[in-house]
Amino acid sequence: MTSQLTGQTTSQAERLPSPDQIRRAPKVLLHDHLDGGLRPATIADLARETGYDALPEREPERLGRWFREAADSGSLERYLETFAHTCAVMQTRDALVRVAAECAEDLAADGVVYAEVRYAPEQHLERGLTLEDVVEAVNEGFREGERRARAAGHRIRVGALLTAMRHAARALEIAELANAYRDSGVVGFDIAGAEAGYPPTRHLDAFEYLKRENNHFTIHAGEAFGLPSIWQALQWCGADRLGHGVRIIDDIEVAGDGSVSLGRLAAYVRDKRVPLEMCPSSNLQTGAAPSIGEHPIGLLRRLHFRTTVNTDNRLMSGTSMSGEFELLVDAFGYTLDDMQWFTVNAMKSAFIPFDERLAMINDVIKPGYAELKSEWLFRQTAVTS
Numbered sequence: 001m002t003s004q005l006t007g008q009t010t011s012q013a014e015r016l017p018s019p020d021q022i023r024r025a026p027k028v029l030l031h032d033h034l035d036g037g038l039r040p041a042t043i044a045d046l047a048r049e050t051g052y053d054a055l056p057e058r059e060p061e062r063l064g065r066w067f068r069e070a071a072d073s074g075s076l077e078r079y080l081e082t083f084a085h086t087c088a089v090m091q092t093r094d095a096l097v098r099v100a101a102e103c104a105e106d107l108a109a110d111g112v113v114y115a116e117v118r119y120a121p122e123q124h125l126e127r128g129l130t131l132e133d134v135v136e137a138v139n140e141g142f143r144e145g146e147r148r149a150r151a152a153g154h155r156i157r158v159g160a161l162l163t164a165m166r167h168a169a170r171a172l173e174i175a176e177l178a179n180a181y182r183d184s185g186v187v188g189f190d191i192a193g194a195e196a197g198y199p200p201t202r203h204l205d206a207f208e209y210l211k212r213e214n215n216h217f218t219i220h221a222g223e224a225f226g227l228p229s230i231w232q233a234l235q236w237c238g239a240d241r242l243g244h245g246v247r248i249i250d251d252i253e254v255a256g257d258g259s260v261s262l263g264r265l266a267a268y269v270r271d272k273r274v275p276l277e278m279c280p281s282s283n284l285q286t287g288a289a290p291s292i293g294e295h296p297i298g299l300l301r302r303l304h305f306r307t308t309v310n311t312d313n314r315l316m317s318g319t320s321m322s323g324e325f326e327l328l329v330d331a332f333g334y335t336l337d338d339m340q341w342f343t344v345n346a347m348k349s350a351f352i353p354f355d356e357r358l359a360m361i362n363d364v365i366k367p368g369y370a371e372l373k374s375e376w377l378f379r380q381t382a383v384t385s
């Protein structure tokens with residue numbers, strides 16, 4: 001790049017953000033599962049404390065590796081089996097408070113300033129907690145984590161999304177729970193779990209209820225199943241955002257000369273600015289994308305879809321927001337401007353009120369990137385004698 005004013009050149013490599021800059025850059029996370037982000041050492045501790053004896057490994061480093069490898073199967077169904085172990089140790093109030101607090105702390109230490117973290121309350125009832133106990137414990141943990149992060153010099157806000165499992169039949173109940181706690185830390189609703197065979201329209205009653213309540217929801221769609229799933233999520237269920245949505249690529253044609261044509265559904269998604277919660281590493285593990293370099297996010301960003309970058313499951317993918325951005329910077333040569341674009345997209349698509357989103361963009365995100373982008377001006381040059 002050549003500066004118009006000075007004629008100085010900056011090499012491409014200099015313009016790529018370093019891992020340290022990526023970590024310090026303000027980031028916004030819309031798609032992260034609480035039960036997919038535990039610290040391996042915490043799983044081992046909680047298993048010991050609660051008498052859960054079915055963990056495949058006890059030593060934290062080996063346990064972390066086990067999760068990454070077991071999730072690396074190429075199938076969403078097998079990937080989801082690993083959650084039996086994390087959910088098993090998240091059955092008491094104290095365990096939920098601890099896991100949620102550590103989640104907020106870990107995200108904040110990674111430079112995340114705003115996160116929506118999801119979990120399925122119905123998966124935490126095995127030891128007598130009620131749905132309300134679960135939500136209150138997780139909320140307490142998030143508040144504790146925000147406090148600890150602040151004490152460590154980081155600022156983060158965390159909102160919860162309540163997930164209903166698509167193979168089960170509790171979606172309306174969970175939607176009502178999300179609505180009851182909408183002024184107390186829960187910002188929206190989601191459905192997750194195996195996609196093939198469980199279309200989102202099975203849970204229409206829950207979505208219709210939330211629409212009547214003017215509440216917000218996202219739907220996992222277009223990950224393990226293609227366009228019909230995305231179409232149902234949007235046109236039958238009325239989703240505000242798409243969890244993954246990578247298969248929208250099936251409705252986009254790139255010709256030999258590079259010209260692009262969008263089918264009706266892809267055009268709708270782009271025209272309506274439907275947010276896509278992309279999770280690159282997770283998609284490689286479940287087989288939804290062949291490699292980072294070939295991940296649809298590259299094309300979707302070029303075509304100005306409302307694309308966002310997310311972690312999905314930090315434990316199973318051995319990743320973080322910084323980790324996902326590092327992969328994308330390597331694969332696509334993204335700059336701090338690209339990172340800011342993804343981050344502003346995510347903040348615009350969050351489920352908190354408009355004025356708060358705007359303030360996060362103008363008072364936190366843009367100043368954070370401006371600070372990083374100006375660093376080269378103050379770089380010390382070596383003194384030569």
Ligand SMILES: O=c1[nH]cnc2c1ncn2[C@@H]1O[C@H](CO)[C@@H](O)[C@H]1O
Nearest residue numbers: 033080083118119120163192193220
């Ligand atoms: O990528 C995904 N696709 C679909 N379902 C998922 C994915 N990641 C996690 N879960 C499911 O969501 C539940 C609540 O957090 C998890 O227990 C897991 O079963």
Ligand SMILES: [Zn+2]
Nearest residue numbers: 192220243312
């Ligand atoms: Zn997910």
